[in-house]
Amino acid sequence: MRRTLSILILIGLMGSMTFVFNNCLELEIGSLEGLSVDPITPAPIPPPPPPPVPGVANFNVSFPNKNMKTGELFSKRVTANPANYTLTCDCPGWLSFSGYDLKGTPTAAGTYNVRVWARYTNGVTSIFKNFKVFVTKAATPPPPPPPVTSCNGKAPISVIIDTDLGVKYSDPDDIQSFVHFMHQTDCLDPLAFVSSMSRQDLKRPIPSEHEKIKEWIRRVDLDHLRKKKPGLISEAEALSRVFAGNGMYGPPPTRAVTAGSNEIIKQVLSHKNTKGCSEKVWILVWGAITTTAKALHQNPSIASCIAIYQIGNWNISQDTASNDWIFNNFNNIFWIQNNESFKGMYLGREGEFGNHPYGRHNFINAHIRGKGTVYMGQKLGDAVPYARNFNDMNIFKAGDDPSWLYLLSDVRNKSVKENPGDTRSWGGSFSRPYPTTKPLFWRDVPYARAYKDHPHIQSRVNKHKVEVFTDVFLPTWRLY
Ligand SMILES: [Ca+2]
Numbered sequence: 001m002r003r004t005l006s007i008l009i010l011i012g013l014m015g016s017m018t019f020v021f022n023n024c025l026e027l028e029i030g031s032l033e034g035l036s037v038d039p040i041t042p043a044p045i046p047p048p049p050p051p052p053v054p055g056v057a058n059f060n061v062s063f064p065n066k067n068m069k070t071g072e073l074f075s076k077r078v079t080a081n082p083a084n085y086t087l088t089c090d091c092p093g094w095l096s097f098s099g100y101d102l103k104g105t106p107t108a109a110g111t112y113n114v115r116v117w118a119r120y121t122n123g124v125t126s127i128f129k130n131f132k133v134f135v136t137k138a139a140t141p142p143p144p145p146p147p148v149t150s151c152n153g154k155a156p157i158s159v160i161i162d163t164d165l166g167v168k169y170s171d172p173d174d175i176q177s178f179v180h181f182m183h184q185t186d187c188l189d190p191l192a193f194v195s196s197m198s199r200q201d202l203k204r205p206i207p208s209e210h211e212k213i214k215e216w217i218r219r220v221d222l223d224h225l226r227k228k229k230p231g232l233i234s235e236a237e238a239l240s241r242v243f244a245g246n247g248m249y250g251p252p253p254t255r256a257v258t259a260g261s262n263e264i265i266k267q268v269l270s271h272k273n274t275k276g277c278s279e280k281v282w283i284l285v286w287g288a289i290t291t292t293a294k295a296l297h298q299n300p301s302i303a304s305c306i307a308i309y310q311i312g313n314w315n316i317s318q319d320t321a322s323n324d325w326i327f328n329n330f331n332n333i334f335w336i337q338n339n340e341s342f343k344g345m346y347l348g349r350e351g352e353f354g355n356h357p358y359g360r361h362n363f364i365n366a367h368i369r370g371k372g373t374v375y376m377g378q379k380l381g382d383a384v385p386y387a388r389n390f391n392d393m394n395i396f397k398a399g400d401d402p403s404w405l406y407l408l409s410d411v412r413n414k415s416v417k418e419n420p421g422d423t424r425s426w427g428g429s430f431s432r433p434y435p436t437t438k439p440l441f442w443r444d445v446p447y448a449r450a451y452k453d454h455p456h457i458q459s460r461v462n463k464h465k466v467e468v469f470t471d472v473f474l475p476t477w478r479l480y
Contacts, residue, residue: 070135070137086118175216220380252294264291280307286400288315338428344462368384431443444460
């Protein structure tokens, strides 16, 4: 062993000499002469270095671990430098590349290991990054809100309005009533607006009053109101439901089929097919009843699925033939004929109100003027016309309102619309003149062209006047 150490020392002293030892610590050498030394050979020439690359390959983005919930979208744009790479991923099944975007949505909780590759060619070393995605189960989503049945939990009531609004000879109180009605379309669903004539006048051409209805729909500015009362019908929808009805009076067999009469039939049959007839389509008649009569003439089967609330009196006198035709041919129509109590909107209690801001001479100026949005250069509240009652000029009349107030009163649980005798109703109360032969026909007074007023009948509406003005009309104008 001493001899071995001596050899090593000697080798160390030999400086630049090169020896190759095999298993030198175990080498037993008997003498210097026995030392095995390879001949000196030149070092091998190393291969040439790879061509220089522009910079060091690296991702342009970092890959932090990610916490997320099931159902959430993972999305990350991945790029690297230099640019000649292909992106691949050692990914869970829900995660993959779409172009440069690593995307996916986990559906199960878990910890997912992800390795993203930028695989290079042309001598650039491929690179990768690892990260983890920790997915926890999303909380159970809250149950969807119950379907909107609006109005005191009741479904909106289906309504068709047959109106002489805007007709040359009509009273502008249809406009007053129409404007207020449109603010209640969250509870009273207007299936159609039909324009009818208002006065027997054979010289008058077929009108295009439905354009006037459209104008007032636009003036109300429903889409503005819907920001505060989302259940209201949209303007576009309301405009699409306007149809021209009959422009000439006369018994239905002699009258033309119109877009309005066709639409009444279409809507009632649709309602019948989808909802049945236990809930009726309420046809509110504000002028002559010509178009509604024509629809019944075209398709009598709709009779059992409709309820008519008619503002009668003068309107009846404008087409007595159509009115009589319905009366004589149908016993199965639920029909309320308001011949007098509608006047309670503008008569009765006026003395009591005196200069009260709800009085017929004051309400428009006190609560309507200056309100609303601008259409055709005029605010709605400035455009609403005054009405008249004979020589009583410039009044708030709204004589057609009791038709829809009757239904709104039901929606608000103040009365029952199937019981016209309910004296709590905002739209008047009625009795059956022919309980045996016409048990579904109701009215307040026998028809007469009532130049004479009947205050005790009008009171059926006007006794609710303060409540209606306070709870319905004033909130209407506060919406703007
Ligand atoms: Ca009218």
